[in-house]
């Protein structure tokens with residue numbers, strides 16, 4: 435579904451991604467784990483067209499998307515839920531969800547999808563008229579994911595959905611990510627919470643200072659010495 439080969443991304447003099455290659459197959463949850471500043475968010479931004487790589491290729495459903503505009507990438511089925519939630523604070527929960535469907539014209543289907551998001555996140559239904567800025571951190575994260583789903587993506591890019599959430603809520607969010615995947619959406623999940631991410635992912639990539647240093651089956655990586663040492667607190 436998605437094939438990234440040897441991309442290099444720079445922020446002026448900073449070489450943020452170094453010859454990164456990665457693949458996501460239809461139906462998978464693939465996780466990209468790494469420490470602060472490793473380049474995880476940069477990779478997602480590059481995939482969604484917000485940043486252009488200096489070189490390398492990005493193929494989605496067999497076609498190059500390296501030069502496509504952000505909107506065209508969304509339309510093709512890639513939806514990006516950025517780090518830090520970024521909901522529209524003065525708009526209601528429902529309005530935020532509607533905005534996630536801004537490229538769609540199928541009003542009835544949009545309504546149905548809003549209802550589906552409310553089924554996934556009953557808490558959002560309870561708060562549907564409330565302005566998004568007054569939601570708790572966890573609720574805002576739910577809303578950000580829900581808004582991402584409203585684009586009806588085939589591939590959902592999630593940037594650190596567990597950030598700043600209490601453990602119980604993290605578990606809830608990860609359960610829902612699994613559910614979304616089981617309903618047919620392919621997922622690329624960026625996480626610092628390696629343990630949780632590896633527990634729901636099929637495959638994983640480990641990124642360190644802009645380079646992929648390890649990749650493989652998620653269950654196998656969970657037992658790898660490097661991952662245990664660096665990302666699972668030596669457990």
Ligand code: ATP
Nearest residue numbers: 445448450468469470471472473474475476477626
């Ligand atoms: P975190 O988990 O802390 O968000 P990350 O793995 O997502 O980390 P990135 O945000 O992709 O890391 O950053 C990768 C590197 O690029 C870092 O060294 C960061 O300082 C740098 N960087 C990111 N955005 C910019 C920018 N707009 N201008 C300059 N440097 C940047």
